[in-house]
Amino acid sequence: MxxxxxxxxxxxxxxxxxxxxxxxxxxxxxxxxxxxxxxxxxxxxxxxxxxKIKFEQLKRSELSADEELTPYESVTSYNNFYEFSTDKKEPAELARNFKSRPWTITVEGEIGQPKTFDVDELIKLFPPEERIYRLRCVEAWSMVIPWVGFPLGNLIRSLAPTSRAKFVEFETLHDPERMPGQRPSLFGGSLEWPYREGLRIDEAMHPLTILAVGLYGEELPGQNGAPIRLVVPWKYGFKSIKSIVRIRLVEQQPVNTWQAQAPGEYGFFANVNPDVAHPRWSQARERRVGDFFKRPTLPFNGYADQVADLYRGMDPRKLY
Amino acid sequence: MPVGSERAPDPQRWFRRLKPLVFLACLGPAAMLSYRAMTGTLGAEPIDEITGVTGQWTLRMLLITLLITPLRQLTGWHGLIRWRRMLGLFAFSYAVLHFLTYVVLDQFFAWNFIIEDIIEHPYVLVGFTAFILLLPLAFTSTDAMVRRLGGRRWRRLHRLAYLVPVLGVLHFWWQVKSDISEPAVYSLLLSVLLASRLRRPQPRATGAAPPATPG
Incomplete structure (x- = not known):
């Protein structure tokens, strides 16, 4: 039959x-x-x-960097996104048809009431603006990217966090069907899935910290973390978690994926610091993608004036 | 056809005839890199790309060179030996390109940074050591040098060809952030190639060996 x-x-x-x-x-x-x-x-x-969703008439934030932009082509073809591939060129191809809508983000934990948002609903609630930020990868290359996003703090404040909300934990989509890099390989997976990141609550509430939903005035391409990702410009790139599905406010400091992977090499804070070398390579200089000569790396990726206060009294060597 | 040109069929001749083709094939990756450089298709980080490609071809050429001897033993195609020196020199050439990419393109002669990099970072030190160890091998690759050193000493020196790829794979493995599959494949191939040398058939007398010394 x-x-x-x-x-x-x-x-x-x-x-x-x-x-x-x-x-x-x-x-x-x-x-x-x-x-x-x-x-x-x-x-x-x-x-x-x-x-492609276009964001019209974006206001450029005053927190934007006044530097030459890395071309769109480079920003969208050189990506560390292990959910697709450990090769930096491959995510652009493998994420080409990534379906980033419909998409929901659940915010839960130490807040009044757990809430699930559709990503487009979030964009309506928190109108994005343009933020031009430097991005410094832990691998010693950097870019200047015009993100489209809104402060994470605005979202968190709107949900009335409790006094126990000391940290914020983020989680990327775990769906090996759509993210081929999450499928087990012959030599074991490349990372523990889902990818997790975390911030201290004051870092999360800092005006520089944004949830980005686009770049160059358009929606985020799959390889850049569609449809919504974190951008924390004074930390190494791996902190800026992509394709977020869950945000959890918690009391204990979470363990982020790279810290779990290699605790001696990647910490929780991961603030850009030219004086603290990665155990395997130097962090003193970086190459801006597209440049020939390397340039010196700045403390906090050049955002020291805005964020150094957050770490007053802490040992900078513990902030890697 | 003149009668004098008749010869016994010599299958080994093919290896001599094919050698120019092998030479061209070995130039392929370098030609491809040049082409991509000229057409601007090396990606967002061209220096990174050139470093990766030249490093990988150094390793591949080293492994291919090590493949010659076991392949000869397996197939009896002894003419393969005609290619070995050339393949080894290609491995060296890609290593030179890899090293120059690092010194010129990546660091642009910033010697203080280069020296610090070599001393402080084990993977750089291992790669640098492997490169230094390749120099005497390339230097003594000519017939004249073989004669000057004498076969025994030359062979002993050229055992470094086993050590260099071990260092090369280590150099690769040490810089991987999490996905070890590529260096693992190289390790596996290298292990097979090295293991094939452990059980080389020893010339042995057949039958019961008589006591070596009289009682």
Whole structure:
């Protein structure tokens, strides 16, 4: 007996909610969009090209760095995103068709009431602005990226954290179907999944700390942590966790993935510090992607004026 | 066809004839790198890319060179020996490119940083040591040098060809952040190649050996 009765409507024929909700805009948007609506099958062939959300009329934050931007092409083709691959060139290819909508983020723990947000709902609640930040990777390369995001502190404040909320823990999506780097390999997985990161509550509430939902005025590409990621510009890049699905306010200091992986090499704080070498390589200099000559690395990645106070009285050698 | 050109069929001749092709094939990765450099397709961090590619081909060439002897024993294609020196020199050439990429492109002759890097970071030190150990091998690769050293001493010196890839794999392994699969594959291949040398058939007298010394 045939149990699988063919559905009247194939999934490929269903217009994505995003297009449906933006139908008036799309109609105004001209021929390309009109073709897309008339023939959803065509859209399915090139979802990335058709679906890119653009953030219009962004306000540039005063906290932005005034430096030459790293080209879009470099920002989106040189990525450490082990959920896709340990090779820096591969995530761009492997994340090309990553579906980052619909997407929900659950905020829980030491707050009044756990809450789950749709990412687009979050964007409406906390209108993003442009933040140009330096990004310094622990591997001694750096970029300047125009993020689109909003302060994490705004979200946390709106949820009334309790007095026991001393730290914030973040978690990346764990879905080996969509993130091929999470599938077990012959020599064991590359990291423990899901990827976790953490901040002290005052770091999380700091105005420089943002949740980014885009770059260069457009939605985040998959390889850059779509649809929503953390950006903490005075810490090494691995702290800026990508593709977040869970934010938890906790009392105890969480263990972040890289710290668990190699406690002697990666700490909890991971503040950029030219004077504390990584055990295997120097952190004194960095190469800005696209430059030939290396440049000296600055304490706190050049954000010392804004953040050094957070660590007053702490041993900087413990802050790696 | 003149009668005088008739010779016994010599399968070893093929190795001589194919040698130029092998030479061109070994140039392939370098040619590819140059092409990518000229077309600007080395990616966001070209120096990083060149360092990686030249390092990997150094290791691969070292392993391919080590493959010659076991392959000869396995197949009886003794003409393969004609390629070995060339392959070894290609390994050395890629090592030179790798080293120069580091000194010129990556560090741009910042000797104080280079020296500090070599002294303080074990993986750099191991890689540097491997490179230094390759120098006498390349230097003594000519027929004249073999004659000057004498076969026995030359062979003893060239046992460094076993040590250098061990250091090379270590140099690679030591800088991996978490995914060890690539260096693990190199280690595995290298172990097989080195192990194949442990049980080289010893010439042994057949039958019961008579006592060596009279009672």
């Amino acid at each position: 045939l149990i699988n009765k063919p559905a009247d409507l194939r999934p490929s024929e269903i217009t994505d909610r995003r297009y449906f909700e933006r139908r008036r805009e799309l109609l105004k948007g001209g021929a390309a969009a009109a073709v897309g609506l008339a023939a959803p099958g065509l859209l399915a062939l090139s979802p990335a090209a058709a679906a």
